[in-house]
Amino acid sequence: MVKKQFAVIGLGRFGSSVATYLAKMGYDVLAVDESEERVQDVAHAVTHAVSADSTDEEALRAIGVRNFDVVVVAIGQDIQASILTTLILKDMGVPYIIVKAQNELHGKVLSKIGADKVVFPERDMGLRVAHHLISPNILEHIELSPEFSIVEMRAPDEMIGKNLKQLDIRAKYNCNVLAVKQGEQMNITPHADEPLAAGDVLVIVGRNDQLIRLEQAYAEA
Numbered sequence: 001m002v003k004k005q006f007a008v009i010g011l012g013r014f015g016s017s018v019a020t021y022l023a024k025m026g027y028d029v030l031a032v033d034e035s036e037e038r039v040q041d042v043a044h045a046v047t048h049a050v051s052a053d054s055t056d057e058e059a060l061r062a063i064g065v066r067n068f069d070v071v072v073v074a075i076g077q078d079i080q081a082s083i084l085t086t087l088i089l090k091d092m093g094v095p096y097i098i099v100k101a102q103n104e105l106h107g108k109v110l111s112k113i114g115a116d117k118v119v120f121p122e123r124d125m126g127l128r129v130a131h132h133l134i135s136p137n138i139l140e141h142i143e144l145s146p147e148f149s150i151v152e153m154r155a156p157d158e159m160i161g162k163n164l165k166q167l168d169i170r171a172k173y174n175c176n177v178l179a180v181k182q183g184e185q186m187n188i189t190p191h192a193d194e195p196l197a198a199g200d201v202l203v204i205v206g207r208n209d210q211l212i213r214l215e216q217a218y219a220e221a
C-alpha cells in the first residue's frame with residue numbers, strides 16, 4: 001500500500017503538532033510556514049520543512065504542494081491568508097484539503113470555497129472539557145454534527161448491577177447505547193438483560209441536549 005503524503009501549512013501549536021505526529025507515525029510530511037524560525041523548530045521532526053508564503057501561488061507551485069494527497073491549512077489568526085491559501089490549493093487540484101477555522105463564519109467561508117474538512121480545535125476541546133466538567137464519567141466526546149454526538153461514559157456507581165432494560169436510556173433520554181466496552185473488549189451488540197459491571201464504559205449516541213441531560217442526571221445522582 002502506498003502511504004499518503006501530507007503537507008501542513010502554518011506551524012503554530014496546532015499545525016506543528018499535526019505535522020510532527022504524522023511524521024512520528026511514519027508518514028512523509030512537508031511542513032511549510034512563512035516564518036523561518038517556525039520552520040527551523042519542526043525541521044528535525046518532519047521529512048521536509050520549507051519557508052514560503054502560502055498566499056503566493058508561485059511559491060506553492062515551486063515547493064510541489066500539488067503532489068500531496070492531503071494538505072492541512074493551519075493558519076489561524078490571519079483569516080484572509082487561510083482563505084486565500086485554501087482557494088489556491090483548491091484551484092491547483094489538491095485532492096483533500098483540511099483547514100483549521102478560527103470561528104463559525106470563517107468555517108462557513110472555507111466550506112463554501114471547497115475545503116473538504118473544516119476543524120475547530122479550540123471549540124471542540126472547549127466542548128470536551130465542558131462535558132468532562134459536567135460529568136467526570138465522560139471519557140470521550142465526538143461531535144457527529146452540530147446537533148448530535150457520541151460520548152463514552154464510564155458506568156457510574158448508580159448503573160452498576162443494573163441492565164440496559166432497567167436503565168431505559170432510550171426512553172428516558174432518547175439516546176442509544178451503541179456498545180459497552182469492558183477493558184479491551186468491545187461489545188457492539190450489548191444485551192438488554194446483561195447487568196453492567198464496575199469499569200464498564202458505555203458508548204452512547206444522541207442529541208447534544210439529551211446527552212447533557214443524561215450526563216447531568218448521573219453526575220448529580
Ligand code: ATP
Pocket residue numbers: 009010011012013014015032033034035038052053054055074075076077078081
Ligand atoms: P495555533 O495553532 O498556535 O493556535 P494560530 O491559530 O494562533 O496557531 P497563527 O499563529 O496565526 O495561528 O498561524 C499559525 C502559523 O501560520 C504561524 O506560524 C504563521 O507564521 C503561519 N502563517 C500565517 N500566515 C502564513 C502564510 N501566508 N504563509 C505561510 N505561513 C503562514
